[in-house]
Amino acid sequence: MITDEDAFIEEAARVIGAGMPPMAGRMWAFLAICEPPEQTAAEIATRLRASRGSVSGMARLLEQVGLIRRSRRPGDRREVFSIPPDNLHRLMEIAVFRLRQTREVAEAGLGLIADRPPESRARLREIRDFYGFFEREWPAILARMHETEQGADAAGGIGARKEAATA
Amino acid sequence: MITDEDAFIEEAARVIGAGMPPMAGRMWAFLAICEPPEQTAAEIATRLRASRGSVSGMARLLEQVGLIRRSRRPGDRREVFSIPPDNLHRLMEIAVFRLRQTREVAEAGLGLIADRPPESRARLREIRDFYGFFEREWPAILARMHETEQGADAAGGIGARKEAATA
DNA sequence: CGCGGAGTTCAGTCTTGACTGAACGTTCTG
DNA sequence: CAGAACGTTCAGTCAAGACTGAACTCCGCG
Numbered sequence: 001m002i003t004d005e006d007a008f009i010e011e012a013a014r015v016i017g018a019g020m021p022p023m024a025g026r027m028w029a030f031l032a033i034c035e036p037p038e039q040t041a042a043e044i045a046t047r048l049r050a051s052r053g054s055v056s057g058m059a060r061l062l063e064q065v066g067l068i069r070r071s072r073r074p075g076d077r078r079e080v081f082s083i084p085p086d087n088l089h090r091l092m093e094i095a096v097f098r099l100r101q102t103r104e105v106a107e108a109g110l111g112l113i114a115d116r117p118p119e120s121r122a123r124l125r126e127i128r129d130f131y132g133f134f135e136r137e138w139p140a141i142l143a144r145m146h147e148t149e150q151g152a153d154a155a156g157g158i159g160a161r162k163e164a165a166t167a
Numbered sequence: 168m169i170t171d172e173d174a175f176i177e178e179a180a181r182v183i184g185a186g187m188p189p190m191a192g193r194m195w196a197f198l199a200i201c202e203p204p205e206q207t208a209a210e211i212a213t214r215l216r217a218s219r220g221s222v223s224g225m226a227r228l229l230e231q232v233g234l235i236r237r238s239r240r241p242g243d244r245r246e247v248f249s250i251p252p253d254n255l256h257r258l259m260e261i262a263v264f265r266l267r268q269t270r271e272v273a274e275a276g277l278g279l280i281a282d283r284p285p286e287s288r289a290r291l292r293e294i295r296d297f298y299g300f301f302e303r304e305w306p307a308i309l310a311r312m313h314e315t316e317q318g319a320d321a322a323g324g325i326g327a328r329k330e331a332a333t334a
Numbered sequence: 335c336g337c338g339g340a341g342t343t344c345a346g347t348c349t350t351g352a353c354t355g356a357a358c359g360t361t362c363t364g
Numbered sequence: 365c366a367g368a369a370c371g372t373t374c375a376g377t378c379a380a381g382a383c384t385g386a387a388c389t390c391c392g393c394g
Contacts, residue, residue: 004279005279008276008279011272011275012272012273012276015265015268015272016269016272016273018265019186021351021352021353022352022353023352029276032276032290032291032294033276033279033280033290033291035280035287037287037290040370041370041371042369042370050353050354051353051354051355052354052355052370052371053354053355053356053372053373053374054352054353054354055371056371056372057352057372057373059371077361077362077369078369078370078371079370079371085293087290087293087294088293088294088297098185101182102183105175105178105179105183106179106183108175108178109175109179109196109199109200112171112175113200113202120202120204123198123199123204123250123254124199124200126252126254127183127199127254129316130255133312133315137308137311137312141304141308144304145297145300145304148300149296188381188382188383189382189383190382190383207340208340209340217384218383218384218385219340219342219384219385220342220344220383220384220385221382221383222341223341223343224342224343224383227342244339244340244391245339245340245341246340246341
């Protein structure tokens, strides 16, 4: 039987976990809604109808990028997995890494066509500048996010900020 | 023989075109550095050693998301492809769409576990707020980018902005 | 109206990589 | 120390989807 929870897990894996293997996304999505928040590998495998091998591999992947945490409860030999509180900041670090990587590729391309007339290089220069902009701005954006974090749900957001930025 | 250009195309396709079919990334990368900036389907197919069918399909894909433009030179029956100047803004529109989609998934998940204690829902709430933040801030970030755009390469960037934001 | 070049479509092939499950190493337990 | 529970690894299977190439449509031209 397919529950609403199954549907959510599948959907979340597809959308939030875009780019990573489906099972990794499912695992992450399940850990976002499970009760209790910590689950053993066996529990996860059962819940997702996946092999232990798959869970092991995906756990390694997710742990590596900081999206889940692996720990042990004292007195229990089994490992438990959970989503750490700073989860999302890891996502940000990954994002900024990819911004840099992309800018560098554009940079390399510009070197490759260095002898072409400036208007021919404009396309690539734009791309380089674009990613460069985000790379530079990222810390400020993150800082702004931390400010907002305190305010919780009903925060003012964009209106106030826009004024400050363009003032 | 594999030229430096080949290497760049391959690398750029992998990094910048992550997520889309390899041939789409290659086509986009080639159009970013080719001379002249407009190329026919046949030229692209030859350059990338790809089939005409593949070029046709990838062209449709890239055109759909606004990453390339299709046009005709007067008096020439053949179509030419190029990277349009507002190329990157399309990328932004795609990005904001995905932000919203992701927030909505998190929202749906919160609805699903509405009867759980608040601390159990915290994980997902954080995720929802996170994507919500970017969704709200996106227009301001883009506005800021347009400002900077004028300044070209040697712009001051983050330093000045940070002060404005936290003032 | 027939021809040829340009573009599209689609059935078939092939590559990639996600997933499985059995074998193995490790660590606790009685 | 034997046994059991847990986690990892890896060779093999399988499915998804990227790519090809031939058939087809469309259009302008002679």
